[in-house]
Amino acid sequence: xxxxxxxxxxxxxxxxxxxxxxxxxxxxxxxxxxxxxxxxxxxxxxxxxxxxxxxxxxxxxxxxxxxxxxxxxxxxxxxxxxxxxxxxxxxxxxxxxxxxxxxxxxxxxxxxxxxxxxxxxxxxxxxxxxxxxxxxxxxxxxxxxxxxxxxxxxxxxxxxxxxxxxxxxxxxxxxxxxxxxxxxxxxxxxxxxxxxxxxxxxxxxxxxxxxxxxxxxxxxxxxxxxxxxxxxxx
Amino acid sequence: xxxxxxxxxxxxxxxxxxxxxxxxxxxxxxxxxxxxxxxxxxxxxxxxxxxxxxxxxxxxxxxxxxxxxxxxxxxxxxxxxxxxxxxxxxxxxxxxxxxxxxxxxxxxxxxxxxxxxxxxxxxxxxxxxxxxxxxxxxxxxxxxxxxxxxxxxxxxxxxxxxxxxxxxxxxxxxxxxxxxxxxxxxxxxxxxxxxxxxxxxxxxxxx
Amino acid sequence: xxxxxxxxxxxxxxxxxxxxxxxxxxxxxxxxxxxxxxxxxxxxxxxxxxxxxxxxxxxxxxxxxxxxxxxxxxxxxxxxxxxxxxxxxxxxxxxxxxxxxxxxxxxxxxxxxxxxxxxxxxxxxxxxxxxxxxxxxxxxxxxxxxxxxxxxxxxxxxxxxxxxxxxxxxxxxxxxxxxxxxxxxxxxxxxxxxxxxxxxxxxxxxxxxxxxxxxxxxxxxxxxxxxxxxxxxxxxxxxxxxxxxxxxxxxxxxxxxxxxxxxxxxxxxxxxxxxxxxxxxxxxxxxxxxxxxxxxxxxxxxxxxxxxxxxxxxxxxxxxxxxxxxxxxxxxxxxxxxxxxxxxxxxxxxxxxxxxxxxxxxxxxxxxxxxxxxxxxxxxxxxxxxxxxxxxxxxxxxxxxxxxxxxxxxxxxxxxxxxxxxxxxxxxxxxxxxxxxxxxxxxxxxxxxxxxxxxxxxxxxxxxxxxxxxxxxxxxxxxx
Numbered sequence: 073x074x075x076x077x078x079x080x081x082x083x084x085x086x087x088x089x090x091x092x093x094x095x096x097x098x099x100x101x102x103x104x105x106x107x108x109x110x111x112x113x114x115x116x117x118x119x120x121x122x123x124x125x126x127x128x129x130x131x132x133x134x135x136x137x138x139x140x141x142x143x144x145x146x147x148x149x150x151x152x153x154x155x156x157x158x159x160x161x162x163x164x165x166x167x168x169x170x171x172x173x174x175x176x177x178x179x180x181x182x183x184x185x186x187x188x189x190x191x192x193x194x195x196x197x198x199x200x201x202x203x204x205x206x207x208x209x210x211x212x213x214x215x216x217x218x219x220x221x222x223x224x225x226x227x228x229x230x231x232x233x234x235x236x237x238x239x240x241x242x243x244x245x246x247x248x249x250x251x252x253x254x255x256x257x258x259x260x261x262x263x264x265x266x267x268x269x270x271x272x273x274x275x276x277x278x279x280x281x282x283x284x285x286x287x288x289x290x291x292x293x294x295x296x297x298x299x300x301x302x303x304x305x306x
Numbered sequence: 307x308x309x310x311x312x313x314x315x316x317x318x319x320x321x322x323x324x325x326x327x328x329x330x331x332x333x334x335x336x337x338x339x340x341x342x343x344x345x346x347x348x349x350x351x352x353x354x355x356x357x358x359x360x361x362x363x364x365x366x367x368x369x370x371x372x373x374x375x376x377x378x379x380x381x382x383x384x385x386x387x388x389x390x391x392x393x394x395x396x397x398x399x400x401x402x403x404x405x406x407x408x409x410x411x412x413x414x415x416x417x418x419x420x421x422x423x424x425x426x427x428x429x430x431x432x433x434x435x436x437x438x439x440x441x442x443x444x445x446x447x448x449x450x451x452x453x454x455x456x457x458x459x460x461x462x463x464x465x466x467x468x469x470x471x472x473x474x475x476x477x478x479x480x481x482x483x484x485x486x487x488x489x490x491x492x493x494x495x496x497x498x499x500x501x502x503x504x505x506x507x508x509x510x511x512x513x
Numbered sequence: 514x515x516x517x518x519x520x521x522x523x524x525x526x527x528x529x530x531x532x533x534x535x536x537x538x539x540x541x542x543x544x545x546x547x548x549x550x551x552x553x554x555x556x557x558x559x560x561x562x563x564x565x566x567x568x569x570x571x572x573x574x575x576x577x578x579x580x581x582x583x584x585x586x587x588x589x590x591x592x593x594x595x596x597x598x599x600x601x602x603x604x605x606x607x608x609x610x611x612x613x614x615x616x617x618x619x620x621x622x623x624x625x626x627x628x629x630x631x632x633x634x635x636x637x638x639x640x641x642x643x644x645x646x647x648x649x650x651x652x653x654x655x656x657x658x659x660x661x662x663x664x665x666x667x668x669x670x671x672x673x674x675x676x677x678x679x680x681x682x683x684x685x686x687x688x689x690x691x692x693x694x695x696x697x698x699x700x701x702x703x704x705x706x707x708x709x710x711x712x713x714x715x716x717x718x719x720x721x722x723x724x725x726x727x728x729x730x731x732x733x734x735x736x737x738x739x740x741x742x743x744x745x746x747x748x749x750x751x752x753x754x755x756x757x758x759x760x761x762x763x764x765x766x767x768x769x770x771x772x773x774x775x776x777x778x779x780x781x782x783x784x785x786x787x788x789x790x791x792x793x794x795x796x797x798x799x800x801x802x803x804x805x806x807x808x809x810x811x812x813x814x815x816x817x818x819x820x821x822x823x824x825x826x827x828x829x830x831x832x833x834x835x836x837x838x839x840x841x842x843x844x845x846x847x848x849x850x851x852x853x854x855x856x857x858x859x860x861x862x863x864x865x866x867x868x869x870x871x872x873x874x875x876x877x878x879x880x881x882x883x884x885x886x887x888x889x890x891x892x893x894x895x896x897x898x899x900x901x902x903x904x905x906x907x908x909x910x911x912x913x914x915x916x917x918x919x920x921x922x923x924x925x926x927x928x929x930x931x932x933x934x935x936x937x938x939x940x941x942x943x944x945x946x947x948x949x950x951x952x953x954x955x956x957x958x959x960x961x962x963x964x965x966x967x968x969x970x971x972x973x974x975x976x977x978x979x980x981x982x983x984x985x986x987x988x989x990x991x992x993x
Contacts, residue, residue, distance in 0.1 A: 083931065083937075087981055088977060090978055125924055126909050128924065131932065213890060239887035242887025244925060245882075246884065248964040250845075260848075285975075313608075320823070326828075331579035331583055332579060336568070353789065380876035385674035441803065449684075475738045476799060478603075480805055482796070488792050493605065501750060502658075503748070503793060
């Protein structure tokens, strides 16, 4: 039984979306888990890894392992960062990862898989379309964990998102290096979100939500982007 | 001067300097089916019908060939010189293919052949030039192909089909696998029947 | 601010034929995008249906992947065995180091027959080496016989999808093309009528052709059997009726045993056209007296494949069986179509194969970045090519090759900042400072040139909040 976890908040949430970090803390503490936040943490190195800078990514991976070794579990509100740790650290570090990747969990994985919970006691109300982000879907294979968590919230009405598994177009540096294609993909995702009729669009990755939310706001679409942690913390 | 062969082989060997491990492919996929004979035949008929080919199950294949040709309204039909007498109906002009030219083949209304083997799961007929099957051109050029499939020659799965055909390949026989009449999906991905191969395929399963 | 000549990465991306530019142009063509959206949606559904039927699909994928790896690991021995088997069966084998040599061989063989035209079955390898141009240059008329290749040839275009080369054209556009080129003013856009028009046009060519050129999907080394998988019957026509058959095949298409076809003939049709089996598969071994071409030439083509082979991390790209399943699920391809890739190989496989074949030079060098790394391709690849990982690997090679430009310096700087808590927190505070002139009410109001500018063309961006998460955490600890 896990009683204490370290929180890996991610450089993006730390700097740009602190509410996601706060919500994650709220959720875990509500479940009676002690949350530790090692202040030495910085970044998992995903952006460097994906952009073709493996030695920089490896250095950040080494630092992550140093910072989080010694905890029974590390929880992060980011599917893509969890995927970087769990799926890529082993290769980047030549196997010298001290088992840290295996003890690192994306939030929905941790709640359903490790704690075996679905009802987190959320009082969120509203219609929600869920967008499965590519890394959580295909690399981490969280499956329907986020959906089960959302379905267990009495006030949430889950509306189907057409072509849900289609990439939103963020893709890290792809969003700016191939901005036009990224925008074309975003346009389709926004059209699907609008077709769903939902008031909010939910995902497990702040990066994708930043891209989708930025697009919704620019187009004046009144759908609210909300991280899974924020729904569960309500 | 190095030949292309020498150069390419040298490049290949140099490229494999990392000495990749030798792989033994796992063969734990299905190697054979589990259906009984009746079910295999039924599946074959169903799958061939899915391709918009006409399928007939007959205990008198000769009569079935005659019916098929009559129904198709054809008069001049090509056959392999060694096609079994019982599969040669009267009432149509049968032309034995002793090396007909392409244009002569094109002037035929259809062809009647047997086949070497068939696969139920995919609705496939295999022709390898064996008895009654003729040259490849015979079942290719005329617009109608009537193919008699011995029920006992139908296997359930693709691995069984390939295993049945391997001896023919080793003998150097050319093999054609036919799964329905010709089709294209090149126009908006709509499957359109009938491009260059026979546009009509009639399969007679001889029980 | 930055001049592209100082930044090799930006310079590469600024070339008109590089992916970011080519894609922007392609995005403007709404008709093509609609055609591609319709086509890829249809084919995804079909593929999913027939794959779901196969209870041992994952086992087949593993086997297919392993057979390909087995072949590549001893490719020299497999090719030598293939050559011996083909020769024993009465065929002749040629080895072409590059496109020029392959074209020279083929043109020479055609000229030796005294033929002034050849009928062609679709072959990506011949597209790659631009064989048609070489033939035309030698006064030989190549007649494409695949309906889509015919359409593309008549339109004077290049193919845009490796399986459905005219996917970018809808029926109305095809009708107009055929009306014009076949002289059929009353032709409708009904697909059946269009197919009939093509059939009549090509029938004559098949019946008179003396020389045919084909590609090959597989070549079994133990028996010397060549395998061509097709739908329309033009492959059978070309490989059966003429006197002389010339097959151009990439060296990676060899497989060790005839038996291995039991795996690939399940993986390929279901992955490509979403059918249980394609209409026609031709399997011929050398020449057979009294049946088909009496002269057979196999041209083995390297043209960069040994280069791909030499990189163990990039090598799995050579497993590809050209099914196009990855292309059909790619969300990037869905928006841009194939022409933006400037290669016969488009989409995910194009993004990893084309740069490696070309030695990572030219426009195709930008292709590894033409991906959001969503991973949909890896999910459907029948031979388990981990395309996202190879894309990242190729990005690493591109970055290592180019001197560090703006992107490289920024990312390295960020990496250094993230190496220590102090550097990281300093970067956070610096960000808040720098944004002051362009932030109001929690959102950025201006997007300076560069990455932020590219972002800001279509998306808003929140400003950095006044308090980071860690600052909140520390204040919480103080209160507690």
